Amino acid sequence: MNLTVVVGLMGKRRSIGIDIGHTNIRAARVENGTVVEVLRERTDVPGGPEGVLEQVSRMVIALDHGSGCPVGVGIAGQCDSCLGVVRCGPNLFWPDVPFRDLLSARVRAKVVLRNDVVMATFGEWRQGAGKDVDDLACLFVGTGIGGGAIVGGRLLEGATGCGGHFGHISVCMDGPLCSCGRRGCVEAYAGGRNVEARARSLLLEDPGASPALAAACREDLDRLNGRMISEAASSGDPLSLRIRDDMAAALSSAVASVINSLNPERVVLGGAVLFGFPDLLGMVMRGAVEQCLVPAKAGLSIVPSALGDIAGAIGAATMALERYG
Ligand SMILES: [Zn+2]
Incomplete structure (x- = not known):
């Protein structure tokens, strides 16, 4: 990588947002407040926590190009936002899973975790219909x-x-x-x-x-x-x-x-x-x-x-940047 490219990356305020739904996962890379790349995949529900962790890790690595930028994750379940744990809840039948720290270790980046629609709310507030x-x-x-x-x-x-x-x-x-x-x-x-x-x-x-x-x-x-x-x-x-x-x-x-x-x-x-x-x-x-x-x-x-089906991913990326950027 030449010096011009390095300086260019350093100048960007970059983060990744992941929205893990029951049906689909949407992942977005946001740079300087603009969504520059979006990935969508069917959620590996049968794979359980380990399968989804593997899937999300792969998507983060595909988006962040090794920059180690902060990652926000919204997930369709109940979360303990202080501990970064997905609680066993009515919709996502996982045992309590420390998803924030597991993902952080896999992708070597700071991670913030919330419920998926809490992240969508944050996105609409910062950049969408509620700003x-x-x-x-x-x-x-x-x-x-x-x-x-x-x-x-x-x-x-x-x-x-x-x-x-x-x-x-x-x-x-x-x-x-x-x-x-x-x-x-x-x-x-x-x-x-x-x-x-x-x-x-x-x-x-x-x-x-x-x-x-x-x-x-x-x-x-x-x-x-x-x-x-x-x-x-x-x-x-x-x-x-x-x-x-x-x-x-x-x-x-x-x-x-x-x-x-x-x-x-x-x-x-x-x-x-x-x-x-x-x-x-x-x-x-x-x-x-x-x-x-x-x-x-x-x-x-x-x-x-206003943000459509990537409201959660945008909110997650925005929260990650505000917290760890
Ligand atoms: Zn109910």
């Missing part, structure tokens, strides 16, 4: 539902680092069982995995309830996925629209609870499942405002995510 406010709440609907908040200009972490798990707000005390063990969580109604499970269950009860879905999955319910349900809803399939309407009702109620609890100036909504269903975003925006307390509506805006 001009000090009181912000985010709710992202993907395979599961996560959340995060900025309160008075500070990231909400909570006593044990698991603040913001809005997906486990119960919207119905005797509702369906959630993976967390409670009933009626908004995730049980509107998380992508549960939406698919509900469609399968409704089709098992009444195989003729949705010819559109039966055709889409070729009458093999194991093949049924969220994209098929959202496409069937877009074409007017009554069963898929009923599922969409129940998602909207549950999400509106949960977002209203977040607004009533935190009194944010802005709410950012995101996630592939939320954006995938026709009219769902608008239904949730209107429903939440209708249900929340009148004083909490003053000056409130509810907007879609």
Whole structure:
């Protein structure tokens, strides 16, 4: 490497952000506040913690070109942010794993670890749809539902680092069982995995309830996925629209609870499942405002995510740079 290249690298404020979801891992290299490279892979869920650690290490090394720049990791689970440990939780069925230190040793870099949507919240606050406010709440609907908040200009972490798990707000005390063990969580109604499970269950009860879905999955319910349900809803399939309407009702109620609890100036909504269903975003925006307390509506805006599916990776990279850059 010649001197010009070395000086060029030294002048860059570089970090890596990793977003480990249930379905996909997204990794981004950020330089001087700009995303310059993004990698996407399917999450090695069957590989468990060791498989995902190996996968993430490889992606970091591919992005950082040996610079040892700081790395931020958001993961779809509950984290102890002080200890850098992924806790055994309702969505990621790992034992407690000291993922921060394991990754740090593998890639020889400083690592900061948080929940994935906490990182997305940080990204939206620093660089996205919430960058001009000090009181912000985010709710992202993907395979599961996560959340995060900025309160008075500070990231909400909570006593044990698991603040913001809005997906486990119960919207119905005797509702369906959630993976967390409670009933009626908004995730049980509107998380992508549960939406698919509900469609399968409704089709098992009444195989003729949705010819559109039966055709889409070729009458093999194991093949049924969220994209098929959202496409069937877009074409007017009554069963898929009923599922969409129940998602909207549950999400509106949960977002209203977040607004009533935190009194944010802005709410950012995101996630592939939320954006995938026709009219769902608008239904949730209107429903939440209708249900929340009148004083909490003053000056409130509810907007879609500005950073899309790399909000978590951008937030993770940004937090890593602010902490260790
Ligand atoms: Zn739950």
